[in-house]
Amino acid sequence: MPTDLVGHVGRSIEKQSLRTKDVSEARVRFSKSMAELAERWSNLRAGLVRPTYEQHLVGLEQIGADEERPAVHQLDMRDL
Structure with a gap:
């Protein structure tokens, strides 16, 4: 994890399995x-940030649209 993002993400290690041998x-x-x-x-x-699935559903209800994937929204990092 890049040091400038540790405070925003809350962890210093990013770990993911490749799921193969x-x-x-x-x-x-x-x-x-x-x-x-x-x-x-x-x-x-x-x-x-990408909104959660629940946030996406609320947004769709508000605008009455049917989108295939969630939109990306601007977030002020100071709000985290």
Whole structure:
């Protein structure tokens, strides 16, 4: 976990299983996982968060729309 995000996330270690024993498959999954993690860290730094499923449903009810995936919303990190 990057040191600048530890205070926002509340932990210093990010841990995830690749769920495979095959070395070549692990390399592929590791690359994909690291790309997703880098994007997550970038979004946290920018103050962007993905709403929970429940928040998404409430938003859909309010606007009466049917979206396929939750939108990304701006969040002030000072609110955490």
